[in-house]
Structures are given as C-alpha cells and as structure tokens.
Amino acid sequence: MAFQHILCCLLVIGVSSGKGPSVGAGKYYGEEAQGHRYSVQAKASKICASNTKPIITIRPDPHYEVKIGQQAKIVCAASGDPEPYVYWIKGKESKSGSEKRLGPTSVGKSILYFEKLEAEDVDIYTCVVEDCCRGTIQTIETDIVVPINMNCKKRHGSGYKIFHPVWQYKNWTEAKAFCEKEGMILATPKSEQQNLDLWKAINISMENEPNKRKFHHSNMIWLGIGDGVSETDFTDVNTGLDIEYENWMPKQPDNWMKHNKEEGQDCVALDRQSGKWDDSYAKWERPFACWCPPRVGI
Numbered sequence: 001m002a003f004q005h006i007l008c009c010l011l012v013i014g015v016s017s018g019k020g021p022s023v024g025a026g027k028y029y030g031e032e033a034q035g036h037r038y039s040v041q042a043k044a045s046k047i048c049a050s051n052t053k054p055i056i057t058i059r060p061d062p063h064y065e066v067k068i069g070q071q072a073k074i075v076c077a078a079s080g081d082p083e084p085y086v087y088w089i090k091g092k093e094s095k096s097g098s099e100k101r102l103g104p105t106s107v108g109k110s111i112l113y114f115e116k117l118e119a120e121d122v123d124i125y126t127c128v129v130e131d132c133c134r135g136t137i138q139t140i141e142t143d144i145v146v147p148i149n150m151n152c153k154k155r156h157g158s159g160y161k162i163f164h165p166v167w168q169y170k171n172w173t174e175a176k177a178f179c180e181k182e183g184m185i186l187a188t189p190k191s192e193q194q195n196l197d198l199w200k201a202i203n204i205s206m207e208n209e210p211n212k213r214k215f216h217h218s219n220m221i222w223l224g225i226g227d228g229v230s231e232t233d234f235t236d237v238n239t240g241l242d243i244e245y246e247n248w249m250p251k252q253p254d255n256w257m258k259h260n261k262e263e264g265q266d267c268v269a270l271d272r273q274s275g276k277w278d279d280s281y282a283k284w285e286r287p288f289a290c291w292c293p294p295r296v297g298i
C-alpha cells in the first residue's frame with residue numbers, strides 16, 4: 001500500500017508540472033489548478049489518510065447549446081484531498097477505455113474549450129474526475145447540441161406532414177414536452193404513407209443534421225403513441241384516441257418486462273432501419289420525432 005501511495009504522489013507531480021498544451025489544432029485545452037505541487041515526503045501520509053470521495057464543485061450542464069462557428073467553454077471542477085484528477089473524453093465513458101481523451105490531465109479543474117465549434121465537434125463529452133489514490137472515477141456527461149430551427153410557420157395546404165426529427169437523448173415524457181414547447185407534437189403516423197414520409201424524413205435528417213454524430217448506433221425514435229388502460233390498446237397521446245394504423249416489428253408489441261417488471265413497455269418507438277414499431281420502456285432516452293399538429297380545417 002505504501003508503494004501505491006508514493007506512486008500516487010509522483011503522478012500528481014507529473015501532472016502538475018506540465019502546462020496545458022493545445023490538442024486537436026488548438027481546439028481543446030486542459031486548464032490546471034494553480035499552485036498545486038506536492039512533496040512526496042510531506043504529502044504522502046496526508047494524501048492517503050483522507051479517504052473522502054472528490055466533490056464536484058463545477059458540474060457541466062447536461063446540454064450545452066452552441067451554434068456552429070461560435071465559441072464554447074465548458075468548465076468541470078472538483079475538490080478533494082488530495083486534489084482529484086480532472087480530464088475530458090470525447091463520447092461517453094466506456095468500459096473498454098478506448099475513448100478519446102482530450103488534452104492533458106489536470107488537477108482540480110479542466111475546461112473544454114472550442115474557439116469556433118465545427119460540425120465534427122458536435123458530440124457528447126464526458127468530464128472524468130478521478131480519485132488519485134483509489135483510482136475510482138466519477139463521470140459527468142455534457143451533450144453539445146446545435147440548436148435547430150423548429151417551427152410550423154411554413155405549412156401550406158396539407159402542410160400537416162412537417163416532421164422534425166430531434167437528435168437529442170430524452171425519455172419519452174421529456175420528448176413529448178420538448179415538441180410541445182416548440183409548438184409541435186410527438187409524431188404519430190396515421191397511415192402507411194405518413195409512416196413512410198416520417199421514416200424518410202428521419203433518414204434524410206440523419207444525413208444532414210449536425211447533431212447526428214451521437215446517434216449512429218441509436219436506431220429507435222420515439223413516437224406519440226403509448227398504451228392506454230390495457231397493455232394491448234395503443235392510443236395517440238395527442239388526441240387520446242385509439243390508433244387505427246399500426247406498423248409493428250415482428251413479435252411486437254410484447255410489453256417485455258425484463259428491465260422494468262412493474263410497468264413493462266408502454267411507449268412506442270420507430271426503428272430507423274426498418275420504419276417499423278416497437279413498444280419500449282418510456283424511461284429510456286432516445287431521439288424522437290416531432291411534427292406540426294394539423295391546421296384547423298385541414
């Protein structure tokens with residue numbers, strides 16, 4: 001154990017003594033806490049006498065909205081005794097350890113900085129706070145989101161079919177609220193043609209949308225359909241009426257109970273690859289599709 005403690009302190013010295021160099025063509029840098037240098041001999045016992053979990057003092061927001069070309073500066077900081085390591089990785093933290101670490105490891109605080117955000121920078125980033133001695137980590141994800149222009153003003157005639165796939169992770173309830181806040185509703189295809197149009201809109205959006213990077217492996221998109229009183233009756237949540245058109249994947253809906261035995265699967269998502277539907281766990285976070293509600297008289 002004593003050897004580990006000394007090694008820990010040596011690592012702190014190594015981190016503290018470096019400057020925060022730019023990485024990735026000057027787009028990222030880590031900022032180190034000022035004035036923290038440890039003496040191996042003097043600090044060894046103190047470092048390991050303390051066994052408290054580092055406290056996050058500046059927590060990055062879960063979503064950070066920024067336009068392409070604009071500056072972004074996201075601070076992540078933590079305190080502890082000893083000061084914890086803080087660094088950023090691009091993407092979510094994974095067990096494989098293969099994620100891309102950005103910039104140097106700092107002590108106490110690290111800033112993710114983009115002088116001018118580019119399309120390739122639009123992604124999920126994770127701040128990692130590492131307890132020096134124990135090696136345990138805490139992670140905080142922040143999702144850099146490019147705002148999209150959502151409105152229903154351009155509807156003409158049967159402009160009813162204006163879809164807005166939204167490439168942000170939200171549970172079903174949050175997705176519904178997001179659409180409504182934008183003056184839209186969660187998409188609810190009412191015919192084979194509408195389902196086809198929505199499916200096309202989703203896949204076209206995946207090609208053009210700057211937020212797409214985060215969703216290459218995310219195939220299910222929330223729709224405005226849920227089961228009502230019973231597990232087998234599905235309703236349009238925007239009208240409360242039973243749906244008349246349905247387009248289930250094979251063996252669906254199945255109200256699978258494995259991950260939520262009390263409630264099962266109550267909310268419907270569309271598979272981006274097949275255009276077909278599955279009932280799923282409403283608490284899961286997924287992208288979703290809004291559409292403009294019908295205009296009165298159309």
Ligand SMILES: [Ca+2]
Nearest residue numbers: 254255265279
């Ligand atoms: Ca299912």
